[in-house]
Amino acid sequence: MNNQIEKLYLKALKEERLIIGLMSGTSMDGLDIALCKVKGSGGNTEIVVLEFKTGSYTNDFRDKLKSIFSKRDADLELVCLMNEHIADVHARLINEALAEWDIDPVDVDIIASHGQTIFHAPKSLHGKSDYPNGTLQIGDGDHIAVKTGIITLSDFRQKHLAAGGEGAPLAVYGDYLVFSKKGENRVMLNIGGIANFTYLPSDLNASDIFSTDVGPGNTMMDQYMQQQYGKFYDEGAAVALAGKCNDHLLTALLSNEFFDLTFPKTTGPELFNLHYLAQAQKVSSTEEIADQDVMATLCHFSAQAIAGAIQKCFGNDLSVQIYMSGGGMHNRLLVKLLKDKLPFAAFYTTQDLNINPDAKEAVLFAVLANESLCGTPINFGNRQGVPSVCMGKISFPE
Secondary structure, three states: OOHHHHHHHHHHHOOEEEEEEEEEOOOOOEEEEEEEEEEOOHHHOEEEEEEEEEEEOOHHHHHHHHHHOOOOOOOHHHHHHHHHHHHHHHHHHHHHHHHHOOOOHHHOOEEEEEEEEEEEEOHHHHOOOOOOOEEEEEOOHHHHHHHHOOOEEEOOHHHHHHOOOOOOOOHHHHHHHHHOOOOOOEEEEEEOOEEEEEEEOOOOOHHHOEEEEEEEOOHHHHHHHHHHHOOOOOHHHHHHHOOOOOHHHHHHHOOOHHHHOOOOOOOOOOOOOHHHHHHHHHHHOOOOOOHHHHHHHHHHHHHHHHHHHHHHHHOOOOOOEEEEEOHHHHOHHHHHHHHHHOOOOEEEEHHHHOOOHHHHHHHHHHHHHHHHHHOOOOOOOOOOOOOOOOOOEEEOOO
16 A cells, blocks of 8 residues: 555544644635644534634735636736645745644644635636536645645535536535534524625534525625725725715615525626626716725625525524624624624624634635545535535645
8 A cells, every 4th residue: 555545544544633724715815724623524523723823925925816816818827837836835834834833744634725716617607508617726735735744635626516516615514514503593604705604404404504605795895995995905894884885886786696596606706896896886877986985885785695695595584593704704884784684693703613713714624624534425415506525635745
């Protein structure tokens, strides 16, 4: 037996594993690194986050990412080079984090790397009948494995596509294993660049759960802040709170067939971006409204997209526990609007479930890697968009 395969086999047999989960989202502010202690698998999974940090990206690196992110005409040579460069940067940030935490890399069993999404193209977006669903995450797993010395699982979304899914959202798998609770209906709401949620039924029936994108979370607000104010995001919702929602623009923003699609569905900044905003302003004759009013309206747009999707699933008499994570949970105006629109729901964050909300996405990929290593596919029923598969490609360091 190849010694690398033997090492992988022995790790799968361990009672407890150290797994690093990685996540770099559409905000591109840095690499989330979660060092997790994982026991068991499937419904017996137990996970504890031992360490967490976000390794910061330099402005130069972020600019290079943005130059190829969500662009149909991206420079193919740069895409090729960035596939390697991203992995090298991520490996360096992992090594720095391990040194900071005084953790020997040989003690880490697995790295679970999401990679950097640069384009997401489900059929519902590309509309080309001759082509399948598509998505592309770069940041090669072999480079991470070799430069850290740790076996790496990566490129999780491709198996989801191959088995009939859209490649996103993948939260349904980890959410079910980590956060389900008998007797309590839960919604795990992640407000990242794109907002998505997972419904976890109180009876723990895997065939009834689902995860879906619902529309923009922070992506359009962040893009507008960067364009108009030169800031990465609206800290404390200060700009949005200084403005007033424009009902005409809000109506135009909500007028897209995506919101009428059935669940589960997926989307991305390929649709919800500043071009989408410009078109909505043109249709609604609101090109001249104040910047703070645009920001206020974008915040209301995200809130309505999220609340509308939850109401669509459960009605107005919503008796459910909503656990938030992602950068949007720090936007106080957005959270207030959600609470106003969903008065029957109880709002928490995943910190109330002992998982740092900022670490949640990275933790979920650690769970996916653990399942690929020692679990079995969970039966989510024969449903479109939720294939019962294990995910991740294996890269050996030697």
